[in-house]
Amino acid sequence: MSEIKLTYFNVKALAEAIRMLLKYGGIEFADVRADRWGTEWVELKPKMPFGQLPTLEENGKVVPQSVAITRYIAKKVKLVGNNEWEDLQIDSIVDTINDFRGKFASYFYVNDESIKEALKGPVLKDVVPYYLEKFEKITKENNGHFALGRLTWADFYFVGMHEYLCDMAGKNLFEDYPNIRKVVENVYSIPAIKTWVETRPQTEF
């Protein structure tokens, strides 16, 4: 059995879907959480392939990029499509969820508070309902899932990310969207994930 090490910061954000998929598949891994604000990250950053986290290390080889890593683990735990068309459905919605995340990132990391607020306003007013109404329709049509009418890594990708999205928005985004919430409930009701959620390190997002 190969040795897997997942390195990220002590948050869920881009790595939680990967952690949850590993747990789902019962795959042992080292869950390394670097201190983002201390000297640890200053020393580690130049050693990372593109200076960022998460990275996956397997058999001594280190690879970056959260979506690629999530897809790779999803293949191992068989939460991918049954053919190329099905994989395209999953990839397409994952990329769309990632675009949605990018809308929040466009203001969240801005230091100037007045500029940040000015950028945040239209995202919350226009972009959020635009995406969430479509996500609600998709998850309704797919019976509480994001693709293929069944559990796939797209669900994990969203669930791993959803608290981060709420944190960046400064509110619960999904209150009025029962079918999106159903995706979270479906993933959290899987026994291995339930145990993980109960025992994982407590972080804000």
Ligand SMILES: N[C@@H](CCC(=O)N[C@@H](CS)C(=O)NCC(=O)O)C(=O)O
């Ligand atoms: N496209 C990359 C983005 C990775 C990324 O933005 N990582 C951030 C944390 S979420 C990071 O490493 N920040 C620290 C830094 O850039 O020094 C991925 O999806 O993995």
